Every structure is written in C-alpha cells, then in structure tokens.
Amino acid sequence: MTSNRTRRRAPRIPLLAALLLGAGGTGAADLATELRLNAMVGDTETMAELLDRGAPVDAANAFGKTALMFAVEADELETVALLLTRGATVNARTVAGCTPLTFAAEGGHIGISALLIARGAHVHDRTRAGWDALMIAARHGILEMVEQLLFRGADPKAADRDGRTALMQAAERGHVALVAPLLGAGAELESRDRDGATALLIAADRGQLAMARALLEAGAEVNARDALGATALILAASQGHHELARLLLEQGANPNLQDSDGTTALMEAISTDHNALIDLLIDYRANPALEDAQGRTAADRARQLDNREAIELLARGH
Template sequence: MQLAHFKVLLAFLLTMMTSLTASAEGGVLESQLRDAAESGNAERIRSLLEQGATLEARDRLGRTALLLATHRNQVEAARVLIEAGTDVNAKDSIDDSPYLYAGARGFNQILRLTLSHGADLKSTNRYGGTALIPAAERGHVDNVRTLIDAGVDVNHLNRLHWTALMEAIVLSDGGPRHVQIVEMLVQAGADVNITDKDGVTPLAHARARGYSAMVKILEDASRGKPAPTGI
C-alpha cells in the first residue's frame, strides 16, 4: 500500500512539475516555435503561428523565439517573427535582446530588421553599454555604420566609463577594421576628450599601444581637423 501511495504521489508531482514548466515556457506550441526559430525553419514558424503559438513565450533563460533565431543568425526565421510583431527589445535573463545581440555580434541583416521594427536605441546590455559599444570593440564595421546612421549616441558611457571610441582602441588589435571604426566614430562626433575612469584619454591609450593610424586620427581630431569623409 505504501509503495502504491508513493507511486501515485510521485506521478502527481511529476505532472505538476511538467505543468509548471509548460506554463513558464508557454506550452508545446511555443516550445516548437523556439526550436523552429533556432533551426531557422521559417515555414514551420509560420505554421506554428497560424496554429496560435505565442510569439513572446520564453524559455527558462528568458529567451524568446526571436532571440534564439538571432543567436544563430537565422535571418529568415527572424524576419518572419519580426514581421509577425515580436518584440525586438525583449531581454533575457542576462539582459540580451535581439537588437542588442545582433548589434554586438555583427549580424547586420537582423540588426537592420530590428531597427526598422522599433529597436530602442537607448537600450543597454548588462554592462550598461549600447549596441554600438560592443560592435565597435569587436570590429563589426557594417554594424557600427548602421548604428551610427540609426542615431545611437556615440558618446554613451558604459559602466566601465568607456565609450565606443575607447573600446575600439583599448580592446582592439589596432588593425584596419578598428582604425576604420575609429574614423567613423570621430566623423560621427565622438568626443576624443572623454577619458576612462582613470583620466586617460583615447589618444593616450592609442599612443601607449603603438596604434599609429589611430594616433593620427585622434591627434587631428584634437586639433579640430575633420576626420576623413567617405568612410
């Protein structure tokens, strides 16, 4: 009798746990929607949405179907979800959103889709940075250009007290992509006199690293000479 009672109780608890998980994650259709998004199956996404799958249901890490599609740079899957009205600014448990993640990772097609569907240019990641800052750090030239053109604040300071310009210098190898990004940022109005929290300027960091091309750009800017155009 005790064994039978235990089995019944165990079955009940398992049922309750499954029910709670399904509730938190949105159910079977929503789980399938996230799987389809992650694998890039745009037609399956359309079918699931027609069946009533909820766009904004999240997994245990707070990720929507769109964020999962963005993680894998699944452009067509992201397009279907975005055009269906999913929130491009919905953040997961670590403050990533489709817009922020696409910006940081160089996924320019998805980034452009998010920008044309309500991306919040003032949204910040877990480090307090806009999408422009990690794009500049990682050398994603096209994304930097896209974000500048969209109107992201080029002088925003993250929690390290670094701007996009500072990160393009301090966290780069000084190569051609980052030189181009420094040019772009300066041309867009980046303040070359904003220091880090220790009072060190971008120019001083560039000199210390021997980044001669960046040094010239920053020296010219500090003298008021316009940055090159046609970048």
C-alpha cells in the same frame, strides 16, 4: 532549407530503439523512446504506427525534450505536422526552458516556425537564459525569421538575462540587414545591457564596422558611455579597430572623453599597443596632456610600458 526528405527515405528504426533500451519491450516508455528516435529521422509512417499503438506524444527524455522538439531540430516539417495533428504540445519546454519555437529559431527552420506559430506557439516564451525566438534568430542573422516573428508580434524591446535585446545580438555578430526591420518594429537604439552598453558600443568592441555605420546612420549616440564610462571610441581603440575608430571620429566622437579611470582613447591605444591609432587620434585633436585618475598622461603610460614607438610618435611635435 532543403528537407532531408529530398535526399533519402528515412529508415524505420524500432530495432535501434530496442538495442538502445536493452530489450524490445512495448511499454509506454519504450514506445515514447521509439517515437523520439523516429522523429529525429522523419519516419512519419513508423511514428503514426507508434502513436496508434499508444505512444505518448508528449513524453520527454531526461532533458525534457519531446518528439516534436527533435523533429523541429531536424527540420522535418512533415513530422512536425503529424505530431501537432496528433496533439503534441506546441509550447512544451525542456528543463532549460527551450520550446519548439526556440529550436526552430536556432536552426533557422522558417517553414516550421511558421507552422508552429499558426498552431499557437508563443512568440514571447523565453529559455532559462532569457532568450526568446526573436533574440535567437537575430543572433544568427536569419532575416526572414526575424521579419516573420516581428509580424507575429515578437517584442523587439525584450532583453535576455544580460539585458541584451535582439538588436544587440545582431550588433555583436554584425548582421546589418536586421537593423532596419528591428528599428522599424520599435527596437530602441539606446537600450542598455547589464554592463551599460548600447548596440553601438557592442559593435565597436567587436569591430563590426558596417554595423556601427548602420547604427550611426540610424541616429545612435556616438558618445554614449557604458557603466565604466567607456565610449565606443575607447572600446574601438582598445581592440585596435582602426577603420572603425576613424568612422566614429568622422561622426563626431570626442577623443578626449575619459572613462571612470580617466583613460582616453589615446591612452587606451598606447596601453594596448595599438600605436597605429595614435596619429589618427591626434589628427582629430586628442589631447596627450590629459591625465588619468593616477595622474599619468599618455606619454607617462608609454614610458611606463616601455612603448618606444608610442613615445616617438607622441614626441613628433603633435
């Protein structure tokens, strides 16, 4: 990213700090506040003066956020370098478990993340939600940072508190370019989150067509089921993702698999009023005579919901 330094000279803001504090004191707490404020705007000259006057380099605000974290978040590389040189803790944590490296990942600040790692940042550290820098970078689709973190030993098999890996984060957002490097580093295609979903199931639910294609080309199991027995095809049908459903069927998805309630993709399409999928599913031999756990067929569901279009499509002799 382009540094703000190319656009303006950061203002000196001791006066702002004094106004915020209500008094222009020179105690350690006041100096720490000024240090954090100047870190946000990258005023390294003032920060050096504050540190020389005794400002505690690692003093944090009420949320545990240090001057180094503010500088990272603002993409102020020179300021980050100054603070690290003056002894800032590279692996400090906020009350939410965020570290300078996770802040760098959140913002996509690749130069800063490289510097932090070179100074000893732990690539495996997690936030309170269980996210490490790799998961965050994958969620935001930052390819260069993902590659950087993998090269530095980040674990592509690690999962957050919901059981979601970096590959699953990428699948949800459709970041296709991340599939190859993550799999190349050892990410597992069939890893399951807390709901039993694989990356392909997540992509299907979100309608991420290109991602689903990439995962299938990599060997993802097309008929994998989540904890409730739903397949990628059932999830795609529930959301009306027509082209994605076609892709799954072309790749061997079984249209007659039933979830734990006995629901098929055809029943799901009818129940969610995605009637455009009916002909497609029947063309791929979806069986309208199958019954769900309550003994209802696809036609029964259509009548129950007064889905007249579905009733007519089912009655056309398929």
